[in-house]
Amino acid sequence: MKKLQSRHRLPIRCFHWINVAVLAVMIWSGLLIYWANDVYRIGIGSVTLFKFFPQSFYSTFGIGFRLAEGMSWHFAFMWLFAINGFLYVSYTIFSGEWRYSGIQRFAYITIIVMGAGSFLTGLAIYKPTQLAWLTSLLGGYQPARFEHFWITIGYVAFFCIHVAQVMRAGWSNFRSMITGYELVEVEKASSD
Amino acid sequence: MTDEKAMRMRSRRSFLKAGVAALGGVSSFHWLRTRRDDDGVPWPLRRVLETNEQLARDYFSTSRLASTFPESMAGLPRENGREGLSAGFDFRSWTLKLVSSVHPKRLELTLDDIRALPRVEMVTELHCIEGWSQVVHWTGARLSALVGEAGADARYVGMETPDGGYYVGMDMASAVHPQTLLCYEMNGQELTLEHGAPLRLATPVKYGIKNIKRIGTIHFTNTRPRDFWAEQGYDWYAGL
Numbered sequence: 001m002k003k004l005q006s007r008h009r010l011p012i013r014c015f016h017w018i019n020v021a022v023l024a025v026m027i028w029s030g031l032l033i034y035w036a037n038d039v040y041r042i043g044i045g046s047v048t049l050f051k052f053f054p055q056s057f058y059s060t061f062g063i064g065f066r067l068a069e070g071m072s073w074h075f076a077f078m079w080l081f082a083i084n085g086f087l088y089v090s091y092t093i094f095s096g097e098w099r100y101s102g103i104q105r106f107a108y109i110t111i112i113v114m115g116a117g118s119f120l121t122g123l124a125i126y127k128p129t130q131l132a133w134l135t136s137l138l139g140g141y142q143p144a145r146f147e148h149f150w151i152t153i154g155y156v157a158f159f160c161i162h163v164a165q166v167m168r169a170g171w172s173n174f175r176s177m178i179t180g181y182e183l184v185e186v187e188k189a190s191s192d
Numbered sequence: 193m194t195d196e197k198a199m200r201m202r203s204r205r206s207f208l209k210a211g212v213a214a215l216g217g218v219s220s221f222h223w224l225r226t227r228r229d230d231d232g233v234p235w236p237l238r239r240v241l242e243t244n245e246q247l248a249r250d251y252f253s254t255s256r257l258a259s260t261f262p263e264s265m266a267g268l269p270r271e272n273g274r275e276g277l278s279a280g281f282d283f284r285s286w287t288l289k290l291v292s293s294v295h296p297k298r299l300e301l302t303l304d305d306i307r308a309l310p311r312v313e314m315v316t317e318l319h320c321i322e323g324w325s326q327v328v329h330w331t332g333a334r335l336s337a338l339v340g341e342a343g344a345d346a347r348y349v350g351m352e353t354p355d356g357g358y359y360v361g362m363d364m365a366s367a368v369h370p371q372t373l374l375c376y377e378m379n380g381q382e383l384t385l386e387h388g389a390p391l392r393l394a395t396p397v398k399y400g401i402k403n404i405k406r407i408g409t410i411h412f413t414n415t416r417p418r419d420f421w422a423e424q425g426y427d428w429y430a431g432l
Contacts, residue, residue: 002195002196002199003195004195004198004199004202017210017213021217025221033323034323036321036322036323037320037322037323037324039323039324067321067322068232068233068421068424068425068426069232069233069425071321071426071427072233072234072237072238072240072241072425072427073237075240075241075244075427076236076237076240076241079240127248127431127432128258128259128317128319128432129256129257129258129259129396129397129432130248130251130252130253130256130397130431130432132256132257132258132259135259136259140259141317141319141325142325145323175203178203178206178207178210179199179202179203179206179207180202180206181199181202183195183196183199
C-alpha cells in the first residue's frame with residue numbers, strides 16, 4: 001500500500017525554484033560582464049586546454065558588447081540572490097528540514113559555502129575601496145574576481161551533478177519538489 | 193479517498209500553480225527587458241542602480257581608504273579611451289577653469305598653480321570597469337584643495353575635457369576623498385598625452401571611466417552633472 005508523505009514544505013520549494021531563476025539571471029549577466037575581460041582558462045604555461053570562453057560560445061549565446069547591460073542586471077538581481085539565499089539556508093537549518101546525511105550532507109554544505117563565497121567575493125569586487133579589508137582578506141581584487149568566477153563554474157558543475165541525480169532518483173523525487181509530497185510504499189501492518 | 197488519488201489531485205494543483213509561477217517569472221523577465229530606455233538601460237534597472245547608489249553614498253566615508261601597494265608593483269595602465277583627447281591640443285595655452293553655479297565664481301589656474309598645492313603621492317589600484325586593474329603610482333594635488341576655492345556648498349562636481357568630448361560627474365563626498373587627486377605625474381614621470389597630460393583625475397573610489405584625462409573645466413553644481421558613460425547604460429555613480 002502507498003502512503004502520502006510530506007517531503008518539502010512550501011517555503012523550501014519556493015526558495016528552491018526562485019533560486020533557480022535568480023541564479024540563472026546572475027550567471028547570464030555575469031557572463032555579459034566577464035566577456036569584457038575574459039582572462040581565465042584551463043592550462044599550464046603556454047598550453048591552453050580550454051579558454052573561458054571560445055568565440056563560438058559568445059556568438060551562440062549573444063554575449064558580446066553588453067557589459068553595461070550585464071552590470072545593471074547583476075547589481076539588481078544580486079539583492080534577490082542574497083535575500084532568497086539567506087532565507088533558504090536559514091529556513092532549512094531552523095525548520096528541521098535539514099535531515100541530510102553522509103555524502104548528501106557534504107554536497108549541501110558545499111553549496112551553502114559556495115553561496116556565501118559568491119556573496120563575499122562579489123562584495124569584494126563590487127566595493128574594493130569601501131570594503132578594502134574584505135578584498136585584501138580574499139587576496140586582492142584580481143584574486144577575488146578569479147574566485148568569484150570559479151565558484152560560478154562550481155555552480156554549473158553542481159547543477160549538472162544535481163540534475164543527473166534527480167533524473168536517476170526518478171519522477172516521484174522530482175515531483176516532490178513541486179508538490180511537496182511523495183508516495184511511499186508502506187507495509188499494511190505498520191500503517192495506522 | 194486513497195493516498196494515490198490524493199497525490200494525483202495534489203500533483204494537478206501543484207503543477208498548475210508551478211506553471212503559473214513559471215509563466216509569471218518569464219513574463220516578469222520579459223517585462224523588465226522591454227521597459228522604456230533610460231540612458232541605455234530599462235528604467236526599472238536604472239532605478240535599482242540609483243537605489244544602490246543611495247545606499248553606497250550612505251555607507252561611503254572619506255576616512256575609508258583604498259589599499260596602497262609597494263611602488264615596485266606599479267605599472268603602466270592601458271590607454272583605454274581616446275574620447276575627449278582630440279588632436280591639435282595646445283598644451284601651452286592650457287589652463288584649468290573652475291566654474292561654480294552655486295557661487296558666481298570663476299577661476300583659472302595654470303599647471304604651476306596646481307603644482308604649488310601640497311604634493312601627494314599614492315600607489316593605488318586603478319580598476320577598469322571592463323574588469324582588469326593595474327597598480328599605478330600617482331602624483332598630484334588633492335581635488336579637495338580646490339573645492340574650498342570655488343566649490344564650497346556644492347553637491348556635485350562635473351569635469352570635462354577642453355573639447356567637451358568626454359565628461360564625468362561625481363558626488364562631492366567622492367570628490368573630496370583624500371585619495372582623489374588631480375595628477376600631473378604617473379609612475380614618477382611627467383604625464384604623457386595618451387594618459388591625460390597636462391592634468392587628469394586619479395581616484396580609487398571610482399571606476400577608471402571617472403578618472404578623466406586632460407581636464408579642461410571643473411564645474412561645481414547642485415544638479416547632477418552629465419556623464420559620458422552613464423549616458424551609455426552604465427551606472428552614474430560607478431563607485432568602488
